[in-house]
Amino acid sequence: MNVETIDKIDDLELAKPAPAPAPSGIPSRSGIMDISMGPHHPSTHGVFRMDVQLEGERVVRLKPVLGYLHRNHEKIAENCNYLGSIPYTDRLDYLCSMTNNWAYALAVEKLAGTQVPDRAEYIRVIVGELTRLQNHAGVVGFLTQDMGAMGTPLMYAFREREKVLDLFEALSGARMMCNYMRFGGVRVDCSDEWLRATRQVISAFPRFLDEFEQLITGNEILMARTQGVGVLSRELAINAGATGVMLRATGVNYDIRKVDSYGVYGRFNFRVPLGEHGDVYDRYMLRVLEMRESLKILEQAIDGIPRGPIMDPKTKLRGLRPKPGEAYARIESPKGELGFYLISDGTPNPYRYRVRPPSFIHLTVLEDMCLGRNIADVVVTLGSIDIVMGEVDR
C-alpha cells in the first residue's frame, strides 16, 4: 500500500511538464546548480526560502520552503477565548490588521448570530478600504524596490502610507496592530474630526497616485521587467484557488465584495478592475486602479455614515459561548480571499480555528510562474504576489 503511494508521487514528479526554453535561447554548459534563496534574502519579503535549481540563469525547479515564522497561531487561538484571539489576528497579515480583525469578527458574528449596527458597518468599510490603500501603496513601492529602483518610489509610497497609519493611530491607538474591531461592532467610535482628517487624506491621495503613475507606469525599464513576466494562466489561477488581484489580473471577474457581499458593500457604487495577461505588470496596474476605486468607496462611506451605536448592546465580549456549530466567513482582504473557519463546542474557546490566508495559497503557484524564466524574474514575480509571511506561516 505504502509502496504504491510512493510510486505514484514519483510518477507525478516525472510527469511535470518540461520547462520552457530559456529566453536567451543559449543552452547552458554549466549544468544544474542548486541555490537556496532566503530565508534572509532581502527580496523574499520576510523569512521565506526558495530552493531553486538553475541551469545557467534559467529556473528549472523552484520549491517554496515555509515555516520560519510559524508561531502556532491557530493552536494559540484555540486556547484563547473569542475576545483574546482578536489581537493575535492583527499579527497574521501585519500590514492589514484591520481587515484581519474584520474577517475574524464576521466569523464569530456568524457563529453567535450577532447583528452589527449600521454605524459600525460604515466604520468597518472606511477602515477596511483605508487598509487596502496603505497595503497597495506599500506593495507597488516594494515591487519597484525588487526591480532595483532603490528607494525613490518606495519612499513616495511610504510617505502616503504613513498618513493612513496616522489615521489608524488616532482612531485605534496603534499604527499597525490596531486590535480595533469586535464581534458586534467596533471598539471605539470615530469622531467627526477623525472623519474630516480622513476626508483630507483621501482627497490628497489621487495626487500621489497621479504622481506615482507618472513616475513609474510609463517607465520603459519597468515595462521590460514586468510585461510578460510571471504569467499565471487563467485556468491555473482558478484551479489553484488564487483570489484577489492574482486572479483578477488573469481576467476573472471575482471580487468577494461583489459576488458574496458582506457588510454594507452592497450600498456603494464601485467597479472591479480586471487584467488581461496575468503578468506582473497587470498586477501592478490593478493595484493602482483598485486604490482609485477604494477612494470612491471611501468618499461614499464618509458621506453616508449614519449616527448611532457602534456596538450591539446584546453582545457579550467576555466569556462568549456560542452554541455548538461551525461558521466560515470570508472577506476580500487586500491580498485576496481571507477566511476564518470556526467550530464551537459551546465552551468559551473555539474547538477549531482555521485561517485561510490568501498569500499562502498564492505561493503554491509561484513555481509555475517562474519556470523557464531568469532568476531575477523570480524576485519580481514574488514581489508581485504580495506575500506577508506572518499570514503564510501563521
Next chain:
Amino acid sequence: MLGEGIIQGLAETARNFFGSFVEKDRLTTVQFPEERRELAEATRQYPFLLYDGADPEAGLRCVACQICEKECPPRCIYIEKSKDKKPDFIGKPQFYPAVFDIDVSVCMSCQICVEVCPFDAIRMDNEFELSTTDRFGGLLWPIATLAKPNEYYQSIHPTEAAETDERRAKELAEAQAKAAAKAATSVAQTPGAGE
C-alpha cells in the same frame, strides 16, 4: 520615443525634490530625538496602574479581582491577592494586590486588560522609550513602577480621563447619597414607623 517614460519619471523626482523645500506635504520627516511629533491622544504602549490622591499604596484603584490576569491573551500579568482589605474610593472594603507584575517583554499592547477592567484601575501609557540594560528584571514591572497618579492619566488621555472621572464622581455621589439615606432611615427607624 524610447526613454520618454524614464525622463518623465526623473522630472517627477525633481519636482518632489525641489517641492520638499517649500511644501510641508512633500517633506514629512522630522529630526527625531531633538524634534518630536505630537502623539495621537489614543496612542497606547504599555499598561500602568492608576491611583487616586498622593499615596500610591493607599490610593491604588486595583482590587485584585484578577479579571485582567485571566483575559490577557499572552498572560503577561501576575497578581497575588492581599489577605486583608482596605477601603476603596467609596469607602467599601476591598482586597488590594499584594503583588501585581506585568512582564512588558511579553505584553503585546492590545488593551484588552483596559477594556475588561471594571474598576478603571488599569490604563495604557504612551511612553515608548523603554530600553533597559537589564533584560529580565528591567522589563518585569512591579507595582512601584506601574502605579501612576490620576493626574498623569489626565495629562496623556484627557478625553478618556474626563469621562472616567465623571463616571467615578457620579458613583461616589450615589454611594454617598445611599449612605446618607441609610443613616437617615436608621435614625428615623422607630418601632411603628415602618410597615
